[in-house]
Amino acid sequence: AQSVTQPDIHITVSEGASLELRCNYSYGATPYLFWYVQSPGQGLQLLLKYFSGDTLVQGIKGFEAEFKRSQSSFNLRKPSVHWSDAAEYFCAVGDGNRDDKIIFGKGTRLHILP
């Protein structure tokens, strides 16, 4: 069964600094990978997704993620964070069947220092 690990529960960075959130997955075949963001008390918004092709994926709000099969990783990056980026970030994996399930990691809460 697929699984997702987000090693960092909390990350704190200064506004304007670069950001990298880690995500490792476990899945036997080619995974379908996602990053979602959740603001307090809100639903989830898709930042980006990887299905196939170019391993560097561009998303919304200036985020990108790189799929590295050799490392089973799909880390999320942003070159310069803004205070509005403070939120909970979830990495997720799906197995590609039409009735498949998306499994979420435990999330990483991002704090931004002014």
Add this chain to the structure above:
Amino acid sequence: GAVVSQHPSWVICKSGTSVKIECRSLDFQATTMFWYRQFPKQSLMLMATSNEGSKATYEQGVEKDKFLINHASLTLSTLTVTSAHPEDSSFYICSARSAGGGIAGSTGELFFGEGSRLTVL
């Protein structure tokens, strides 16, 4: 973009009562909807997969008689928490995938509702 709406966004009820949460896809037809539960500061845990016109598929450990799911149309799925107790207090989120499915045979994008916060007194 596609929109999924949940109603109510928050509800407070007394222990022993039943609560129904609706999940609607507003501008697309959803053959499959998913229900998640999120405890404070926790990740989303998949509860069940709701397929239009058939019985829901529940994840291990989720009581199907406790959490009744109905997907009567391509735009509506409902989750009913029966005889709610304080431990059922949680944030419930639904997601929906369009009937078109995105990339054929693969995971289409899911659109999430904004969640429903249930508090059982």
